Amino acid sequence: MMTLLILAVIVLGILAVTRLSRVYELTAALRDKREEEISDRDSKMNARLLMAFPFAYFAFFLWLTVHYKKHMLPVSASENGVWLDDLMNFNWAILIVAFFITNILLFYFAGKYYHRKDRRAYYYPHNNKWELAWTIVPAIVMIAIIIYGLNVWNRITAAPPAGTPQVELYAQQFNWTARYPGLDGKLGATDFRLINDKNPLGIVTPGSIKERLDELDTLIAADEKRLVNEDAYLPPDRKDELEIHLTHERRVAGRVVNLRTLMEQDIAEKGEASQYKYGADDIVVKEFHLPVRVPVELVIRSKDVIHSAFMPHMRAQMNAVPGMTTRIHMKPTITTDSMRTIMHDPAFEYLLLCNKICGANHFNMQMPLTVEPEGAYNVWLAQQKGFETGGPAKTEAAPMDTTQAKATTATAMNETPALPPGEPKKN
């Protein structure tokens, strides 16, 4: 029904246009009016409209600016963001001036000098002085914009001070996982081949490698068994598929065995300082908390496709790229609670959004970010479980763990660890 209605409207619209233009053509023919002779009357009418347009245009601009100002992002909740907002305002001040000047000149001239039969245009092919002026003035303005812009850029992207605590953000279709270093203050190595239900980030530890190898052996054995047992029933293409899959599984298992060798050598050389020793106490959570006024380095990785970690309130963004690690650092300055007061919205949450097209549910790949006072943050962190150390079986030991974790985390936050932070493993 709706379709028919729409079609009818379109058809009627076309018919109306056809008839109107026919009427116009006939009357034009009667008046001996030719299309190429744009009459001075037509020019004048359009000139008036061109003169009027900037009023509507600027009014629209002002209305949008005034009416939607309160819905723009609130005051920046990170230190970087404050610098960025200042830079943004500086740029706007320049651009809005240029916007008004150029538009007023454009529409005023277009409207003022419309065609009149008794006039003649002023032959004015060029003027070096003017041309030099509007080359040099924009150049000077650009230099100012570049210098200020790069100054802020350099401040934001400068390497963080050694020992800045790290938090990992791990992206996958269509959710985020956070990883915090455990008692040792360092993130352990990872390998994507170790990823399974128990180890969603593929953290490499002697235990996780063993478990993954066992799992792969079981899978391989099952597939081998299937190939033998169902040889008679399996259609050829299904069988090929199974064989290819089996080869793939064996290859993965082979790589994991290589990884085990590497790990064993590394542990033999470095002992407890091996990056494969850091992972056991890492905290893998589906929540994202940060302490206020503590600089933090975010280590960003992806499991499958490119995502982008976007925190609009922090004015922070960095792509998550499979196969590489990206990093940003920032210092949140306003807690979630304070921002709730500022926004008059008791339900307000900072958000971590995905901002790089990543698949069908891209639009709902989000995680709230809680910024809280350091004390509350430490309490929250202490309640989390280590990847291997803090399984549910150890709940009775929790109080002790808590105090320990608190102490260590506080150390990690305030002091500079002697060793470089654990690099996620790269092949």
Added chain:
Amino acid sequence: MSSVATAPAAVQSHGHAEHHHHEESFISKYVFSQDHKMISKQFLVTAIIMAWVAVVMSIMFRLQLAWPNEGFAFTHFFLGDKWAPAGVLKPDMYLALVTIHGTIMVFFVLTGGLSGTFANLLIPFQVGARDMASGFLNMLSYWAFFISSVLMISSLFVEGGPASAGWTIYPPLSALPQAISGSDTGMTLWISSMAVFIASALLGGLNYIVTVLNLRTAGMKMTRLPLTVWALFITAVLGVLSFPVLLSASLLLMLDRLLGTSFYLSEIHIGGEPLDHMGGSPILFQHLFWFLGHPEVYIVLLPALGITSEVIATNSRKPIFGYRAMIGSILAIGFLSFIVWGHHMFITGMNPFLGSVFVFTTLLIAIPSAVKVFNYITTLWRGNIVLSPAMLFSIGLVATFIAGGLTGIILADSALDIPIHDTYFVVAHFHIVMGMSAIFGMFAGIYHWFPRMYGRMMNTKLGYAHFWVTFICAFGVFFPMHYIGLAGAPRRYYSYSEFTMFNGVIDLNILVTFFAITGALAQILFTYNFFHSIWRGQKSVQNPWKSNTLEWTSPVKPMHGNWAGPLPTVYRWPYDYSKPGKAEDFVPQNVPLEEGEEEVHG
């Protein structure tokens, strides 16, 4: 370009008087034509059809954005139960529509359609040549374009849906069907279509370059070329240098997809399995893509700027102000466009110092752009402006070029890019500066040169209505998007109702959709006017706009070889409008200088 000032005109005045008037068959005249005028019409009509496909797509996703998760008969009519059950667009189809809308608009309408139409029409006419250097390659160029259009459209009908990784097709999303269903056959067709498209662009581009360099008529020095030809010439150079890079990038992607290579893929775990790909880099693809992608922006924009330069001068009855500065700015923009691609990648984790370099080169482009704007404005100053529909669209272009150019300064600043990268602010920026400017330039060109193409005139009153509705709707659609973006709303989101943070601005989406639908309906006026005028428009006179360039010295009825007698000889630059001491307010290029008359170069 060392030949700019000195190049002697290629002498091409051998009489074409023998007039071999062999009868052409329907096929050789209208289908496999080698005549530049027919090929230009073929490009234009194909582009209009493709543009409608892309416009209908945009209406479907605009409906979804304005009224998320509501059913629309319009959407259901086109997509059926599979992609829009009960008229509610599905999220993966939403992404597919966004992807194909962008692809069609950027490549098929604003590259193939704009350059294909006007380079073919105007280069031989305005340099005074009988046809393109190679009519046969030119024909191949169109038919490759046609085949690529068919391939792109056919991808809409495959099982998993068309490509849906965004028009920038970043891998791994575009490489892995496990990641999104459009990355299956749909993406294969997308890449195939683009490969053929690139062949078309290269065949066309080489032809344009050779024609401009070698087939200029006697007296047509490079410094007497109309700015349209300059713009189309530099556009062709940009295309020839950059499109092959996209071809290579796409071929490597194809290898990753079909043969299991690892150019762009590494350490990926998807569908519950680790993949075998190791050692590639998705960022490599982005470098290759944007090495084309940024010059592509100017491949889209320069022809439009060239067209408006010509239209504004003709209709202001005044020389274009600063002709040489205009050429210089085209050259500067063309050169700079090759060294700014990294500004699309500030937040990919690239070295911050490299980012600074791209900030610097990008912001440099603002200077030649500003020169262009001020030169346009000065051309209007004290003109005697005939406000034809073409002129209105040209003024519209300057307005959108200002609005979009200024926001470009924000986005080019790497630090400011961090909070607004990939938000609606970007969508607003490039639709205004690239989409609207280029399409306004294209409309200006169509209204202006329609009589040259078809020997008839388009209806002026409908042209006015078309301009005003389109112009107002362009701002109505894209201006509010800046605010949606500054509120932090990411682009390519199917809906914004999953959080409360955008509630304050999201009602703007309804306003935007209202303008989008109105703007789309206005294009019916244009389409009707265009096709109606082909057959029923008022017959055109030889030089309807009293213009100086050579195309208006050729007979109204298109003829093979363009000029019946010898080729015209050029004695002056194309912008002698309202020259003091002349009776008429225009002096065509083929009119010799009078005794004691001084030749002027802007």
